[in-house]
Amino acid sequence: MDKKTEDFYKRLKQELIDSTTWPSVYLFKFIIPTDPNKIIIIEDSFNNMGAVIQTHKSKNGKYTSVSVNTTMNSAQAVIDKYQELSVIEGIISL
Numbered sequence: 693m694d695k696k697t698e699d700f701y702k703r704l705k706q707e708l709i710d711s712t713t714w715p716s717v718y719l720f721k722f723i724i725p726t727d728p729n730k731i732i733i734i735e736d737s738f739n740n741m742g743a744v745i746q747t748h749k750s751k752n753g754k755y756t757s758v759s760v761n762t763t764m765n766s767a768q769a770v771i772d773k774y775q776e777l778s779v780i781e782g783i784i785s786l
Contacts, residue, residue, distance in 0.1 A: 720785075724756055726755055746758070
């Protein structure tokens with residue numbers, strides 16, 4: 693992980709700690725190139741977590757937004773999930 697990415701995650705973790713009481717419901721939002729396999733990877737990552745997952749294709753169908761509402765136990769758990777999914781080619785985490 694490069695320094696810029698590492699700094700981003702440190703800053704995000706601190707913001708989450710300062711603004712949230714854990715455990716808490718957290719909304720993950722991702723944009724991915726439309727590919728059923730990539731959607732399945734995201735869905736599987738949140739399997740058995742009681743997550744509510746919604747997908748919506750862009751107007752031209754090239755991209756899909758994925759929203760995941762689930763209870764997370766800590767700010768570090770949120771960071772870990774973002775890092776776990778960052779290996780998906782073309783994913784944008786919002």
